[in-house]
Amino acid sequence: MADLIDGKAFAAKIRAEVKEDSDKLISQKQVDPCLAVVLVGENPASKVYVGQKTKMAAECNIKTKDFKLEASTDQETLLKLIDELNNDSSVHGILVQLPLPKQIDERKVIDAIVVEKDVDGFHAINAGRLSIGGDMLKKAFIPCTPLGSLLLLKDHVEDLKGKSAVVIGRSNIVGKPMSQLLIEESCTVTVVHSKTKEIEKVCSQADIIVAAIGRAEMIDSKWLKDGAVVIDVGINRISIKKEDGSEGSKIVGDVDFESASEKASKITPVPGGVGPMTIAC
Numbered sequence: 001m002a003d004l005i006d007g008k009a010f011a012a013k014i015r016a017e018v019k020e021d022s023d024k025l026i027s028q029k030q031v032d033p034c035l036a037v038v039l040v041g042e043n044p045a046s047k048v049y050v051g052q053k054t055k056m057a058a059e060c061n062i063k064t065k066d067f068k069l070e071a072s073t074d075q076e077t078l079l080k081l082i083d084e085l086n087n088d089s090s091v092h093g094i095l096v097q098l099p100l101p102k103q104i105d106e107r108k109v110i111d112a113i114v115v116e117k118d119v120d121g122f123h124a125i126n127a128g129r130l131s132i133g134g135d136m137l138k139k140a141f142i143p144c145t146p147l148g149s150l151l152l153l154k155d156h157v158e159d160l161k162g163k164s165a166v167v168i169g170r171s172n173i174v175g176k177p178m179s180q181l182l183i184e185e186s187c188t189v190t191v192v193h194s195k196t197k198e199i200e201k202v203c204s205q206a207d208i209i210v211a212a213i214g215r216a217e218m219i220d221s222k223w224l225k226d227g228a229v230v231i232d233v234g235i236n237r238i239s240i241k242k243e244d245g246s247e248g249s250k251i252v253g254d255v256d257f258e259s260a261s262e263k264a265s266k267i268t269p270v271p272g273g274v275g276p277m278t279i280a281c
């Protein structure tokens with residue numbers, strides 16, 4: 001049976017460190033750290049994330065300015081808000097929750113944020129710095145989900161150098177930055193996705209699996225090498241029948257936890273694994 005990788009406990013430690021840093025900024029530099037959080041529309045998952053980020057920021061003595069815009073908001077209005085926040089010296093970070101409604105070009109909005117306030121690390125310049133690595137990486141904001149996943153791996157794998165890692169999913173938010181972080185750690189990295197041939201076979205050769213495909217419980221023990229370390233980035237809501245026969249729902253990962261636990265040496269649970277690390281990072 002696999003050991004559990006406890007993201008909840010690790011995230012609490014990170015938040016305590018962040019609070020210390022922000023207390024120092026307040027008392028020693030008279031800077032009141034402030035994050036602008038922009039949510040456009042009614043995406044239920046986005047609302048939950050934004051709510052958690054705002055709550056945790058308060059816990060760390062980081063102020064937030066919340067901007068909740070209607071789903072019908074046009075691109076120009078959003079770009080105007082970004083421009084105001086870029087020029088507002090009381091705002092130090094800008095987080096625009098993704099996805100954005102269809103009428104808005106996400107890339108245009110992300111790249112309109114000044115690089116120094118792009119705390120998500122999604123701006124082309126921050127993405128470029130991560131891709132170049134080395135000293136450039138020190139200047140980059142790193143996307144929070146891959147960063148949280150890497151911190152968990154570093155805490156649970158003695159030496160990442162030379163390990164074979166398979167990242168499942170190629171998104172700009174998780175898959176691509178995750179693969180770049182693992183390359184920087186000298187892992188041998190393969191990125192697989194919906195068009196990959198013999199995807200199970202490729203995964204079953206990996207020492208480390210990072211699953212970020214957004215498909216509930218898709219990865220089971222057949223996908224895994226004995227002793228693999230499994231990081232499950234997925235957060236999927238599925239319908240279940242409750243004990244009393246009524247309909248309910250629960251949150252599961254991209255990994256079939258029970259089956260995968262039979263082969264993995266270490267695994268993140270969902271919830272309580274990568275999720276809290278994302279918020280803390």
Ligand code: GUN
Binds near residue numbers: 095097120144173
């Ligand atoms: N949507 C899903 N993940 C993220 C994230 O890390 N940041 C933002 N801004 N939006 C997201």
